[in-house]
Amino acid sequence: MSVKKFDILSLPLVPASERLTVNLLPDPVTPAPRSIVSVPDSQPSLVRRSRPVGQGSHFSYLSTLPLSFPYDFPPEEEGEQSLGDKHQKEAEQDDADDAHLTEGQRKQKVERAHKRRMQEVEHMLQRYEVQPTEVGGASGSEASTGLTGFVPPRRRHQHFASARLLGVSPAALRDCLPHLDVGDILEWIQSNNKKAGPSSYSSGPIADAGSSDASSPQAAARKTLSDFVSGRLIGARIGAKPDELEKDDRAGYGTKYMRYREKVIKGEQAEEPAAERILRRLNELEEKRASPDTTDYAPWSLCYAGHQFGVWAGQLGDGRAFTLMETKNPGTSERWEIQLKGAGRTPYSRFADGLATLTSSVREYLCSEAMGALGIPTSRALAVVALPELHVVRERLNMAAITTRLCPSWLRIGSFQIHSSRGEWESVRILGEYVSHDLFGFTDVIKGGAVGDEATRPAWVRRMVEEVAMRNARTIGLWQVYGFMHGVMNTDNIALTGHTIDYGPYAFMDLYDEGQICNHSDGEGRYAYRLQPTMGVFAIRELLNAVEPLVGFEIENGRAPAPGELLAASDEQMDEWRELCSDEFAEKLEHTFTNTLLEQWKEAYRARLGLKTVEADDKSAIIDPLSAALSDLDFSTTLRRLCQFPALLKARGATVDDETKLKDIVNDFLAGSDTLEPWYDVSVLPEYIRSQKETQTRSWLLTYARRLLQEGRDGDAVTAEMKAKNPRFVLRNWVTNEVASRVEKDNDTDVLAKVLEMATSPFEDWGIPREGKTADEVEEEKRLCSLGRPLTGNLPSCSS
Structure with a gap:
């Protein structure tokens, strides 16, 4: 069935409610949303510097702004000084x-100079924001779907960073946004693989100057998408005319x-009591819900807190992430929030620059898609x-880079x-009702x-x-089965929906080690592989701690709290x-x-082992002994080779009763033959433990063989099933680092596309000669599937 396509700005938004x-x-x-418009009295620096975000707020509206920080605005014209200089x-x-000035005179002069310079900074920042003259009032059907794209004056300036598209995931388009038109x-x-110069840029001032194909609809869709995902173009809807905005204090x-605040400081107005403020904000929220403005829409960043490495860290929030829009897959109705990571500072950036490195961005891009292909709940890229x-x-x-991420x-x-x-218990209640009703589908929730x-x-x-507990439990269970290590399971990195999010110093297990740490910053091993389930329990306990009074209220009253009741x-x-x-x-x-x-x-381990029946002792008799047997071996490759075992049992006519034949088959499987690789690579083991x-x-293997034969299933069918659950290609750290290096040094986008293809089809027989592939391609696939440099000498850190 054909799906109607929209460019990125025209994607239908979720219903206002x-x-x-x-x-x-x-x-x-x-x-x-109109707060992002640059009116004369606005102070853009308020959202570009770290500050506490209070009054029970869940989010801040703001626009993307990928600039170096601290800001030193470049000169307007050639030969002029920058603002900082x-x-x-x-x-x-x-x-x-x-x-010659007195101390008092000197102090007054400093204060005046500081105020003037701050005004100049505000004025400069205003020119990076949506201009009132660009805004036109949308109404009726014109306002029902899609956004308007704004490129403010300073974003057209030659010094604004131009973008080079490195990759777009066909799998993410297929699974999440089949209605998105990405053009050519x-x-x-x-x-443009391995090219440099103006023609290799997909958007920004450099691309604008050298563009010759913008008239093509496909090129226009590509350029719009590139501007959007590079943080240059601001997608918003502002249902007001310029003269109306001048008078609107929002x-x-x-x-x-x-x-x-100025009136309060001058004594012209009393400070609003906290209880009255909360009630006012509740009423404002209800007014918005009762007649939601279907026109106004703007990007935002979330406010949140968390325990980092077990220590309470206070306010954190989206320090470099901006949600651009919410849309739904037209085929599945699954909701997807489109977000940029690395697109500039927010109120939650603390001391950071709001940017991301190319290496960390490439790693998140590849791993998000690899996890999706393995069937593990995850954000997508x-x-x-x-x-x-x-x-x-x-x-x-x-080099800086930005990842476009998708998550429900x-x-x-x-x-x-x-x-x-x-x-802020009313904010807890409001958030919980939204999560329960709109994200989890508890339709009876008011x-x-x-x-x-x-x-x-x-x-x-x-x-x-x-629901949060069960979703995350299922996800972490799959992490353990596929040897995935998150690296930073802080409570601010645990999604309510159970999706794996915030890929930083992650890794897939190579040499199997229950105590493996994948984060160079995790000196105490808090987030080691074997402790991930325990850390999941910690996170869920902290969620419960955060809503305890509301749970107690429900137990006592047999119902949920009403607005204002907790106040x-x-x-x-x-x-x-x-x-x-x-x-x-x-x-x-x-x-x-x-x-x-x-x-x-x-359940997931039984699937990897081709077992259909459920036995009470599966853990103690099959899975735990397998973990012990895999210790120090290449985890993924060893399990992939195990896929051949059921077919071998069938080919050799094995039966449960013929113990001698079973032992011969097991010995042959361990040693390998002309047509079969040894079960594991003995060279990775120290000599003293090989025997x-x-x-x-x-x-x-003998225990496993008996279990397979007891089930009585066709060995060839079991082998085929296992190959669809045991990946041939695993996204190892050395691979992601090599890809990022080649992209950064040579703009080698072909290697990025190749690894993405392998990551999104991990169960294919990569490295096997077949029609249409050269010998060099086959050898490269084999290399990318190999153990390579073990993880123990290749640990990333939290810094990215």
Whole structure:
């Protein structure tokens, strides 16, 4: 069935009632989508510097801005000074001229100069934002779908970083966004492999200057997508005319908030009491829900907190991530949020620059797609672009890049923790109702309502926490079966939906080691492979801690809390509800998590081993001994070669009763033959354990052979099933690092495309001669499937 295609700006948005920004509370500094418009009084620096985001806010509206930080705005014209150089020279001149001034005069002069320079910075930042003159009021059908693309003046300037498209994932397009028109993007990337110069740029000032094919519809779709995913183009909808924006105090970053703060500071207005402010914001949210503005829409970043390596870190948030839009797969109706990672600073950036390195971006792009192909719940990666002129300082000077990520939701356990830690229980309730109703499909859950509304509200808190626990348990169970190590299982990196998110120092197991650490920054081994299930339990406990009073409320009242009800509760009442939760629910939740994880783990291992029947002793008799046998062996390759064993048993006429024949077959499988590789590569083992390993693996294979024969299934069919569950290609760290290096040095996009192809079809017989492949291609596939450089000498860190 054909699917109607849209360019990236025209993708249909989810219905207004389901949008995150309609259902959650905005940052008071950015109260509406029109806050991103650059009106004269706006202060863009408010969203470009780190600050606490309060008043129970769940998110901040803001635009992408991939610039080096600290900002030093380039000169407007050739030969002029940059703004930073200008300010530095002014300061030096002031120092030379101030010798005759008194201390008071000098202080006043410094304050005036500081204020003027800040105004100049604000004015410069305003020119990177949507201009009021570019905004036109949309109405009717014109406003029902899609966004308008804005490229503000300073983003057209020659010094703004141009983009080079490196890759777009056909698998992500197929699975998530089949309605997205990418134009000729795949052909264009291929045609520019290993090229340099203006023609190799897909968007930005360099591409604008050298473009000759923009008139083609396919080229236009490609350029729009490139501008969008490189953070240059701002996709938004602002349903107002320029003259209306000038009078609207919700327009412009911080306009409304700063005017209010100024009046409070001057004594012209009293500080709004906290309780009144909360009630006001609840009413504003209900007004928005009652008649959602289907026109206005703008990007946003999430506010959240978390435990990092077990230590409470306070406010974190999307420090370099921007959600651009929400759309649905027209075939499956699955919701996808399109997000950029590495597109500039946000209020949550703390001391960082909001950027990402090319290496980390390529690694996330490849691994997101590899995990999806393995059937593990994960965010997906649509595209990766390089910004060759923009440099990122980490352990070395790196090329900047941006990944376009997709996930049904980017909300995480830390999204609840930020509000519970501040006692913002109404924000916890609002968030939970949205997650339960719109993300988990609990259709009986009532979202919002007027304060004092006494309608019976079905309980949702325990259901929601259990759903989060089960989803993450199933995901982590699959991590363990496929040897995936996340590396940073902080609570701010654990998605409520159970998807694997935030790929940093991840790795797939190569030489099997239960204690393997994949993160150079994890000196204590907190997130070692064997501890990942335990860390999942820790994260779910912290989620429960964040909603304990609401669980206790449900237990006591037999219903969910209504708007404003938690606000009226005393501290003593909150403590009583916490106690009810601890007594009645915590143990059950942990049991649910561990049982779900164990059952998923056993089920997935049985699939990898070609076993259909379920036996009570599967863990103790089959899986645990296999783990012991695999120790120090190449985990993935050894299991892939095991796929041949059921077919061998059939070919040799094995039976359960003929023990001698079984032992001969096992010995032959271990040793290999002209047509069969040895089960494992003995060269990876130290000589002193080779004999012990042979005894161990022989014993396990005999047990496994008996179990296969007892099931009585056709050996060839079992082998085929196993090959569809045991990948031939695994995305090893040495592969991702080599790909990133070749892309950065030579713009080698062919190797990126090749590894992506292998990662998204991991069960294919890569490295086997076949029609249409040269001998060199076959050898390269074999190399990419090999053990290569072991992980122990190749650990990434959290820095990216």
